[in-house]
Amino acid sequence: MKQESMFSTRVYPVLFMVALTAVFISVVSGIFLTTEERVRLNESIFQKRAVLYAAGIEFPRDNPQKIQEIYEKRVQEVGGEDGQPDYFRIELPSGESGYAVYVRGAGLWGEIVSIFGFRPDLETFTGVEFVEQNETPGLGARITEQWYKEQFRGKNGPFQLVAEGASDAPNELDALTGASRTSEAVLKIANKAAEKAQETVQQGGE
Amino acid sequence: MAARGKIKKTFTDPIGKNNPVFAQVLGICSTLAVTNKLENTVIMSLGVIFTTTLSGVTISALRKLIPGRVRMMAETLIIASFVIIVDITLRAYMPDVWQQLGPYVGLIITNCIIMGRAEAFAMNNSPGLSLIDGLSSGIGYTYVLIVIAFFRELMGTGELWGITILGDWWTNWAIMVMPPGAFFMLAIFVWVVKGVIIKEEEAAK
Numbered sequence: 001m002k003q004e005s006m007f008s009t010r011v012y013p014v015l016f017m018v019a020l021t022a023v024f025i026s027v028v029s030g031i032f033l034t035t036e037e038r039v040r041l042n043e044s045i046f047q048k049r050a051v052l053y054a055a056g057i058e059f060p061r062d063n064p065q066k067i068q069e070i071y072e073k074r075v076q077e078v079g080g081e082d083g084q085p086d087y088f089r090i091e092l093p094s095g096e097s098g099y100a101v102y103v104r105g106a107g108l109w110g111e112i113v114s115i116f117g118f119r120p121d122l123e124t125f126t127g128v129e130f131v132e133q134n135e136t137p138g139l140g141a142r143i144t145e146q147w148y149k150e151q152f153r154g155k156n157g158p159f160q161l162v163a164e165g166a167s168d169a170p171n172e173l174d175a176l177t178g179a180s181r182t183s184e185a186v187l188k189i190a191n192k193a194a195e196k197a198q199e200t201v202q203q204g205g206e
Numbered sequence: 207m208a209a210r211g212k213i214k215k216t217f218t219d220p221i222g223k224n225n226p227v228f229a230q231v232l233g234i235c236s237t238l239a240v241t242n243k244l245e246n247t248v249i250m251s252l253g254v255i256f257t258t259t260l261s262g263v264t265i266s267a268l269r270k271l272i273p274g275r276v277r278m279m280a281e282t283l284i285i286a287s288f289v290i291i292v293d294i295t296l297r298a299y300m301p302d303v304w305q306q307l308g309p310y311v312g313l314i315i316t317n318c319i320i321m322g323r324a325e326a327f328a329m330n331n332s333p334g335l336s337l338i339d340g341l342s343s344g345i346g347y348t349y350v351l352i353v354i355a356f357f358r359e360l361m362g363t364g365e366l367w368g369i370t371i372l373g374d375w376w377t378n379w380a381i382m383v384m385p386p387g388a389f390f391m392l393a394i395f396v397w398v399v400k401g402v403i404i405k406e407e408e409a410a411k
Contacts, residue, residue, distance in 0.1 A: 013273040020268075020280055024287040031291055035298035042301040137242045138363050138383030178380035 050129035051075055054100050054117035055090045056153060075100075078204050087200045096120050101197045105189035108181045110134035112143075116152075116193040122201060123194050128152040140182030148174065157191050216331075216338045220346040223404060227350040228396045232318040237351055238388040240310055244367050247355035248348075249303055250310055253292045255344030258320050261285045262340030265328040272329075281324045282315070289314045319347055354391045358382045 045064045048071040052059050057074060060066050079086035088100040100117045112133045117126035128149055135141045142148060151167055151174055161175040161183055162168075173190060175183035226232045233254075240250045264284050265272070272280045293311045296304040304311070314320070323343050328336040359365060362382030364372035381387045 008273075009275075013276045016271065016273055017276055017279060017283075020283060024283055028287050028290050028294075031294055035294055038298040039294075039301075042298065046301065046305075136384060137246070138359070139380060178378070 047131070048075075050115045050131050051088050051090070051100050051117075053129045053149075054115045054127045055088075055092060055098055056117065056126045057090070057093055086204055087197070090117065092119065092126060098126055099197060099201055100126075101193070101200050103189055103193045103196050105185060105192070107133055107135050107185045108140055108179075109136070112185060112189060114189060114193075116190075116197065118194070118197050122198045124154060124156045125152045125190075125193070126154075128190075128193075135182045136179065140176065140179040142176050142179065143182060143186055148176070152190070157194055159187055159190050161187055213335065213338060216335050217342045220339065220343040221349075222346075223407075225346045225350065225399075226319040226322070226343050227347055227392075228399050230319075230322065232322050233347055234392070236310065236313060236317055237347075237354065237392060238385060239313075240307075241351055241355040241388055241391070242358050242362060242383040243306075244352070244355045244359050245303075246307055246310070247351045249296075249300075249307060250314070251344070251348035251351055253289070253296075253311060253314050254317060254319070254347055255341065256292055257285060257288045257314055257317075258323055258344040258347075259337055259340035260288050261320055262323055262328045262336035263333045264288075265324045266331060266333040266336035269329050277329065278321075278325075281321060285320050285324065286315045319343055350395065354388065354395060357391055358387055362387060 041064070045067055048067055049059065049061070052067065052071060052075070055074075057070065059070050074091045076089040077085035078089055084102075086101075090098045090100055092098040096119060098117060098119050099122060100115050102113065103116050104111055104113050106112070110133070112130060112135070114128055114130045116128050118124065119126055130144050130149070133141065133143060135143060155170045155173070157171060159171050159173045162172045164174050164177045166172075167174045173183075173187060220226055223229060227234070227237055236250060236254075240246050261281075261284050265281055268280070268284075289312065292314065293304075296307070296311060323336075323340060327339045331339070356366070359367075359382075360371060361379045364370060364376045364378055379387070382391070
């Protein structure tokens with residue numbers, strides 16, 4: 001039997017993998033670096049859209065410059081680190097000064113991260129946007145649909161769930177048919193949102 | 207002529223009787239996971255077509271250099287790089303879609319079809335043929351997923367591509383958008399294709 005040389009069995013595979021890794025990492029890094037700016041911009045626009053939506057401020061969805069403009073005019077980020085403020089102080093469409101805070105909670109499959117907007121009383125919602133969720137597509141993930149989010153505007157807790165499409169009073173929230181666990185998760189989040197907002201804003205020195 | 211016959215066979219096999227999903231039963235994880243919305247399915251499929259095609263070409267071009275012992279490491283590295291390129295591109299240029307697909311894009315790396323084609327085809331054939339094989343394997347995967355997603359989204363939500371198709375009279379079959387719905391649909395699909403179409407072809411011979 002032919003003996004393979006030490007080089008071809010031991011050294012070459014290692015050298016080959018090192019070279020291949022270097023080449024591919026360079027290509028991937030190159031693409032990452034060229035798109036980095038754009039990705040960061042996307043993320044920041046995504047957050048800005050969420051805050052404006054939660055505050056009930058209208059904006060053109062597909063126009064990043066306009067969103068940026070409206071945001072800078074109306075929203076002030078308070079505390080926190082770069083890109084993740086503790087809370088937002090917002091000039092509401094009514095002229096009052098409202099707030100928005102991040103509220104997190106457990107969903108069915110993973111964490112639900114939402115931004116709740118508040119009127120100056122820190123009790124009444126101006127709206128909500130769910131920025132991260134991993135609920136079942138077609139069932140629980142319907143929390144991201146417009147009609148579902150719209151129901152939060154003008155409401156204040158503590159809430160109770162009613163059948164889908166039946167909410168009427170300011171303390172009632174529509175549940176989602178076929179997604180009881182998600183509905184309950186959102187109920188929990190909505191119920192603690194006001195408390196979280198009051199705490200955060202007070203800590204911020206207001 | 208023989209070459210052309212081989213090209214044709216390379217292209218039609220993965221779409222027809224040697225389909226990666228219903229004949230080789232590969233890529234089932236993503237078939238089950240993403241098919242409850244047509245939009246996600248189409249974008250996921252485009253990602254898979256891109257990756258199978260380009261990884262096939264690249265692996266085939268390097269096949270004489272790749273040492274046998276580390277070939278799987280090399281293949282995984284190449285596949286993963288292309289998938290990350292898809293991920294980064296979506297993230298930069300289609301952020302809304304990227305948000306929805308979430309971790310699924312990264313999971314293309316573990317799609318057995320890509321590794322399967324790399325091992326079974328690209329390591330033994332020319333880059334040109336591997337390109338055709340990768341492309342047609344991707345297409346074979348895509349159309350099966352689209353058929354399944356079509357029925358799942360339509361019956362599960364009454365919508366297609368997010369647009370309401372079935373009116374208020376339709377009661378959504380919640381099970382269709384949940385994981386069991388995917389098992390049922392895939393099984394029905396395999397049954398129809400294998401039991402009806404392929405059997406008829408064999409009977410005709």
